[in-house]
Structure formats: C-alpha cells, structure tokens
Amino acid sequence: MPSHYSEFAEQRRALRHAKKSLQDRQADFTFPIRVVDKKPMRPLFSLASLVALVSTPTFIFAQSNLIQNPGFERSMRSANVWAGISGSGIINAPTEEANVLSADGKIGQQTMPISVSAGDLNKDGLNDIAIMDGQGFLRVHFNTGTKQEPKFGPAEFSSLLLNPTPLRLSDLESVESKEKGKPTPTPKPTPRPAAAKPGVPQPPELSPDQIYAMRRVQRINLADISRSGKLDLLIGNYGGDVLLIPNSGGANRPDFRNPTTYESAVLQKGFDRWGNVFAPFAVDWDKDNKMDLLVGEGSYSANSIHIFPGKGIGRPSLEPDDRSVLAYGMGLEQLSPCVVDYNGDGNNDLLVAERGGKVAVYLGKGGPFKPGEPIPFNSFITIDGAAPALPPNTPALEPGTSLDPMDAIKATNLLNAGGGCTIDSADFNGDGLFDLVFGKRSGRVAIAINQGTATQPKFKAPVDVKVEDDEKPMLVPSGWDIDFGYARGNYGGYITVVKNDPAAPAGSASHQPPEGAAYLEAGYFKLDYKSMPQPTLAKPEEDDSKVIKIPNIFTFSQPLTNPLKVGKTYILSFKVKGAQINNGRANLLYSGYKKLGTGEIISKGDRGDVKRDIRELREQKVESANYSGGSNWVDVKKEFTVKFENKDLADVSETQPAFLRFIFQLTPGSGIAQFDDIKLTEK
C-alpha cells in the first residue's frame, strides 16, 4: 500500500468512496441494513491498542459503554489536506481509482496519477505547479524561491470543483428530515444542450451516477488560450470531454471558478466521444501563430496523441472532422503529452508520459502540420542521457530508423516517474533548459532538472517536491469515520482530535477536555492565501433528503460492535460545545431483522435458475438527540427503549448492529463544534 495512504487516513475514506459509483457509496455511507446473517464483527482497533486500553483506569467505564474510543483519546496523525503536504513535508494530493486498461489487456481498477501543469500563474517570473487532484480540486503550489532555485509553498485552492461527491444518508435519517418538513425534490439528471446541427448524435441519456463517473479523472493544462497574458485552464476527463475554464483573475492573481453550467465549458459541440481519459495540451505546434490543441488518451481506443489544428484565437475547435493523429501510441497507454524543443533544432517535439511512468520522445519535423503525416516515435528518455541499455535479443536497427516502443521500453536505464504519471515541462532553475515535472500515482509531484545542453538534455531520476511550511498535522480519531466536507468543497473545513497539550492543533484557547486528555473538534482553518483569492463555497444545490450536496455539513460516525437488546432502555449521552452550529443531531440507528422463509430452494426458474425463499422482515428505527452548542460544555442525554412496532418481530431479542452518526452544519469560516465523552450505556 502506498505510504500516502497512511498520511491521508481520512482522505482514503473519502476517496475510496469517490472511486465507486454513487450506488456503491450509498451502501457504504448508510446504515448497514443489508446485513442478513450475523457475522462476527471486525474489531475496530488492534489487539495492541486494546491492551493499552485495558491498562488504563478508565476501562471500568469503557466496559459498559458501547462506543469505541468514546473520549477520542486514541488518534492517528494525518496530513492537513488543505495544505497539500504529507507528514514528511512532501507535496501530496489525494488520488482516485478508475477502470482502465491494464498491461495484461484487462479492464481493472487502477490508481490514477494526479495531473500537473506548470506555469507562472502569478507573473512573478517563477514557474508554479498546478495540480488537479483525485477529487477534482485545482490546487496551486506557488514558487516562492528564486530564478535559480525553486521552492514551493503550501497548496492554494481555486473555487473550481466540477464534480463534487455528495454525502448519502440512510433512509432512516431522511425519514427523520421529512418529518421536519424538509422538501424532497426528485433528483434531476443534468441536461445536455441540444444538438448543434443536424446529423450530430443526440445526447445520451445518462443517470446522475453515470455523469459523475464520466467527469472524473480530470487532466489539466495551463495555456494562454485567450492571449490575454494570463494562463487559462483546459481540462480533459474520463468520459472524453474537454473543457475550457478561462482565468477570470487579475494579471498576477489567477482565479478559476465553476462555469455557469458544466456544458457551457465543454469545447466539443456534439456528443460522440472517440476516446477516454483525455489529457489536453494547447500549443502552437506548427508555429503558424494559431494555438493548436493536442489530446492524449486513454484507455480503450487506439491510444494516440491527437491534434486539432488551430483556426484562430480563442476557444479551440474540437470538431471531429478536424482531428488528426499527431503521434501513434503504438501500444503505449494512458498518454499524457507535453511539448518542448527536445533536441534544440527549433522544431517542437512531443514528450508523452505513459502508464508505466516512462517518457516517450517524438521528434517534430517542423513546417506546417499535414493531416495524415504523424511524427514517428524516436526513443524513451534515459537516465543521464545514456544510450538505452537494451536486452540482448533486441532486433537490430536499420540506420535512420527507431525501435518499436514496445521493444524500446525494455531498456533498463529509462527515466521513470514511479508508475503511471502525467507530465509537463517548465524551466525551474532559470538556465534556459526545459525541466520536467510529473504528477504521480502516489499523489506526489516530482521534478527532474535538465542537466544537459540545449541539444542534448540529461535528467537524473525525478525527485519528489518538498514544501516549505510549518503546517500542523491533523489527528484523526481511531474507530470513527469522519467527513468534513472535503469532497463537497467545504474549503478549510476540518475535523481533528485536540489534545490537552500546548502544541496541539488548532482549536479553542483552553484545549481543556471535559473528560480525559482529548476531545474532537470540527471547524475551519483560516486560509491565508498569498496569490489566489480565497476559494468560495459552491452555491448549495437543493438537496434531496438523502443526498447531501451542501458543502458545510460535517459528520462523524461509528458502527457499534455489539447489538442492542430489545426491551432494554439505553442512555445516549455526550458533551458538546461550540458556536454557529446548525441542525446538530446525533442519530442512533438500529434495525430488527427476521427471516420468514426457510432459505431453502423452493422452485426452479425458467432457465433452471435456483430461486430461494427470501421473504424477510425488517424494521428500522432512529433515536435522535439534538444539540446546538454554546460557550460552555453542555451535557446532552437521550433515553430510549429498544422496541419494534411490528408484532412479528416480537420474538427478536437483539437488533442488527447499530450505527451512530453525528451530523451538523457549521457557518463557513467561523463555526466551531467540540465533542467529548460519548456514551451509550444500558440503563
């Protein structure tokens, strides 16, 4: 497992959800009503930490409390996702997984690299690094160094978030909100614009889940499309859309915002898509003073670098008739292009990163681009510009020809960014030679400085980029699942454990827990950006009662390891403090379940299919405790008796495993909520 996973414990959860369909994620997020047979529950913490718990005097109380880690005494260090730095001071952004073609020819889930693009976004003469992360946040690490020596600051986020991931609640919780009179509009599929001209295929009917999946795996390129002197943003995605997001900021203060509608930013006019996992790159390839658009792909098609020759200034055209192949992948996949003059002959050359992390070189011939005349593969970049160290059985070459990429890739001394990567170039040390920057599968960014000459570039192995910052880490509570709205664009939001320790993370002045030595806190970091405007929360769409798109909702939850006993009375209690908390509630969800049939084969289906008797009874219940916070710690208590209304469940003696979720809304930027001493005990 890549090390960044442990550094992003919370994000790992968020992104595990992000890679699945909405339906799958709903199953994850919701109350586990699908549990049919009682299975032994996985322990929420290791034996070692259990022993540690036993050795503390609080164990007497912990024994009767059904909540694990009820006072947040146990926690794990986690990176602050808003700073974009791992615990070891290295740039790190969340990744995502997608279904793509693998080396063995099968479609399967793979971790996709983050996307990078380099450029001087704030016009201070130093090249900055922009990242599109796995959730679809554009974050920039501005270069705070000198012309000769780059240094990078913590991430600054733009307000762009094209594909937020909603929070799904269970049926029960939604029933509860309905009782409060909350409207439940039916979710509307996103409309597509009408076909632009006759003969253009009609828009496909896509479900919200499909639309969500298509808009993932965003790959970016910064380019001055409008020739305004500012860098605009091109985005390709999994579904094969290419979008243009104009830079709406000032000359040295870039700003990227959500377009009025997603469709208004899509460059294609029609709906037919000829590839996927698109990686756009805008450049005047043939130097005719018209910006051309290159598009790398993908997963399932021929995998090539395509070119749409420019017709003028402004929005590039992506009409299907204008597409030509600039370079064939010839077996290389997941192609990410960038353009440099590799050999210093004045003609543009093409560098293409592929799914193995190697970089293919295609040398340009110069002159106007002629459709039907793709440029040939030349070589892979080697370490130190050495001759490729090829296996002895490599076919001999005719003079003036190049190896097939599938042979050339077998050399043992190729530059490699550590598995599938994205690529861009910029001069990071002011020597006039292009350097390379990679977005990696680990969520890190690596730079390879060019140590060669204008005609013979030379690179050492790429080095992960560090960040100069003293950002304090977060502490994720063990045994709890937390959601501070990252996936919905809740900029600056956090949930962390705060310890009674002067060096503890952000929090109240006192840091004095009402119980033990730690408590849980939700709130907002002050985002002190130097080069970008403060990002703003997306306008919340109208929420379904179960599908929450509001950014500033926070949750923390835990499945209970033991069932509740029917007929017994329990007390749910906790301590809470804070300001500007809205709609705060703690929902304890439980259900009764009973099989009515025998579960044996009772008939055969039409085609001999076995049909089973699956008649069963379920009743779901929720007990809620409301809270709003205040300047002092307040005790909240809710007493309830476990019972079911359905008389047929009368002989059920215990519930299915129960689930506790705290859910609340904080005023963006200033709301704060603190929790401690959470107990669920039998009376």
Ligand SMILES: [Ca+2]
């Ligand atoms: Ca800069």
Ligand SMILES: [Ca+2]
């Ligand atoms: Ca051109």
Ligand SMILES: [Ca+2]
């Ligand atoms: Ca060249």
Ligand SMILES: [Ca+2]
């Ligand atoms: Ca350089």
